[in-house]
Amino acid sequence: MNKYVEDTFYRRLVVVILATLIAGVRGAANGYGIACVSGTDTCSVSGTACIDDGTSTSTKNSKCLCNGDYVANAAVDACVKKFGKTCSADADCLSFGTCSTTCACSIGYVASKDSTKCLGNIGQACTAATDCDSAMGAICDLNAASATCKLEFGTTCSSTSECLSYGTCSTTCVCSIGYVASKDSTKCLGNIGQACTAATDCDTAMGAICDLNAASPTCKLEFGKTCSSTAECLSYGTCSTTCACNTGYVASKDSTKCLGNIGQACTAATDCDTAMGAICDLNAASATCKLEFGKTCSSTAECLSYGTCSTTCACNTGYVASKDSTKCLGNIGQACTAATDCDTAMGAICDLNAASSTCKLVILASIVLIAVSQLGVFLYCL
Known part of the structure; x- marks a missing residue:
C-alpha cells in the first residue's frame, strides 16, 4: 500500500x-x-x-x-391520525377511514367507542371478527369469499344476504338446514355432507371435519367414527363400521386426512406419507406418491418424474433437483410439461408451443450468453 x-x-x-x-x-x-x-x-x-x-x-x-394526534394503525407498526385531526390523504387515517381536511370514518362505518377504529355496518368490508358494529348486531363473516359485515344469529333481518355464510333469513338470521351455530355464534357449522371451506367449518360435536382434499370440500366423518357408507368418510377413506383409511394409506398425525404410500393417488404435495419418504408427483400424467430424492428404491417407477433409480432416487442425466427437492428440473433440450419444469438457474423455460415440449433458453438468457462469448473473444485479443 x-x-x-x-x-x-x-x-x-x-x-x-x-x-x-x-x-x-x-x-x-x-x-x-x-x-x-x-x-x-x-x-x-x-x-x-x-x-x-x-x-x-x-x-x-x-x-x-x-x-398526541396519533394512534396505532391496524398492523400496530406505525401511527395514523386520530378522528377529527388534520390530514392530507386517506393513508393518514385509520383503516376504513377517509380524509376530508380531517380524518373520519368512511360512509357505512362508525367510530368505535375508544375512537381507535372504524366499525362497519351490514355489507361493509372487514378483515377481523371485531371490525363490525356490534351495536348493530354485526360481525365479520370470515367464511365469505370477500369478508363482509353480516348479522349475528337471532338478529332481525330482511334478506339472507344479510346473514352469515351457510345462514338464512327467516325473520331473524339462523343457520340453514344441515348446519348448527358455533358455541360463540360467529359461524354455521356443517353436518356430514354439507359444504365447507376450512377445516373448522364442520360440527366437531358430530365428529365432522372438512374434507379439503375432495374436488368440492364437504364435511366428512373423522377416522374411527361410526359410518353407514364410504361417502361419509374422508378422501382415500373407506367405511367398515367406522371410517378408516384405504389400503395403502395411513392417517395423518392430526387425523384430518389419509396419506398415501408409494404408488397411491394424490392431489397435493402434502397428500403422501412423508414418514415413508413419499411426496406427490404432480408432474406425472396421473399424480401419485413417489419417493423423494436420496431415498432407497427398487425401481425407477418409484421415483419422481424425470428421475431414475440407482440404489436411491436421483434425477436423470440432463436434469437437476429443485431447491425444495420436489421435482427434477430440465436443462436445455430436455423434455418438460409445465413452464416451471426447467432449470431457471440455466435461463431455461419450458417451450409449451413446440410440438414436443422441451426446455429452451429465455431470450434474455440467450443475449447474455452471446455477450459473455463476445467478451471472452475481446479479452483474448487484448
Missing part, C-alpha cells in the same frame, strides 16, 4: 469511528414499539415519541409509541 493510499484509508477509518461514537452519544433512532431512553434516543417513525408504557423493566424504561 503506497503512502497516499494508506493515509487516506486511516483518515476514513477515524471518521467512521468518530461518527459511530457521536451517534452513540446522541442516541439511537428507534422504530415503533422499540425500547428507548427518554431524552437520549430518537423515535424514527412519524407520530411517535419515547413514552413510558408502564410495562418495561429494562434500563430502557420507555418505548417509541404513538403520541
Whole structure:
C-alpha cells in the first residue's frame, strides 16, 4: 500500500469511528414499539415519541409509541391520525377511514367507542371478527369469499344476504338446514355432507371435519367414527363400521386426512406419507406418491418424474433437483410439461408451443450468453 493510499484509508477509518461514537452519544433512532431512553434516543417513525408504557423493566424504561394526534394503525407498526385531526390523504387515517381536511370514518362505518377504529355496518368490508358494529348486531363473516359485515344469529333481518355464510333469513338470521351455530355464534357449522371451506367449518360435536382434499370440500366423518357408507368418510377413506383409511394409506398425525404410500393417488404435495419418504408427483400424467430424492428404491417407477433409480432416487442425466427437492428440473433440450419444469438457474423455460415440449433458453438468457462469448473473444485479443 503506497503512502497516499494508506493515509487516506486511516483518515476514513477515524471518521467512521468518530461518527459511530457521536451517534452513540446522541442516541439511537428507534422504530415503533422499540425500547428507548427518554431524552437520549430518537423515535424514527412519524407520530411517535419515547413514552413510558408502564410495562418495561429494562434500563430502557420507555418505548417509541404513538403520541398526541396519533394512534396505532391496524398492523400496530406505525401511527395514523386520530378522528377529527388534520390530514392530507386517506393513508393518514385509520383503516376504513377517509380524509376530508380531517380524518373520519368512511360512509357505512362508525367510530368505535375508544375512537381507535372504524366499525362497519351490514355489507361493509372487514378483515377481523371485531371490525363490525356490534351495536348493530354485526360481525365479520370470515367464511365469505370477500369478508363482509353480516348479522349475528337471532338478529332481525330482511334478506339472507344479510346473514352469515351457510345462514338464512327467516325473520331473524339462523343457520340453514344441515348446519348448527358455533358455541360463540360467529359461524354455521356443517353436518356430514354439507359444504365447507376450512377445516373448522364442520360440527366437531358430530365428529365432522372438512374434507379439503375432495374436488368440492364437504364435511366428512373423522377416522374411527361410526359410518353407514364410504361417502361419509374422508378422501382415500373407506367405511367398515367406522371410517378408516384405504389400503395403502395411513392417517395423518392430526387425523384430518389419509396419506398415501408409494404408488397411491394424490392431489397435493402434502397428500403422501412423508414418514415413508413419499411426496406427490404432480408432474406425472396421473399424480401419485413417489419417493423423494436420496431415498432407497427398487425401481425407477418409484421415483419422481424425470428421475431414475440407482440404489436411491436421483434425477436423470440432463436434469437437476429443485431447491425444495420436489421435482427434477430440465436443462436445455430436455423434455418438460409445465413452464416451471426447467432449470431457471440455466435461463431455461419450458417451450409449451413446440410440438414436443422441451426446455429452451429465455431470450434474455440467450443475449447474455452471446455477450459473455463476445467478451471472452475481446479479452483474448487484448
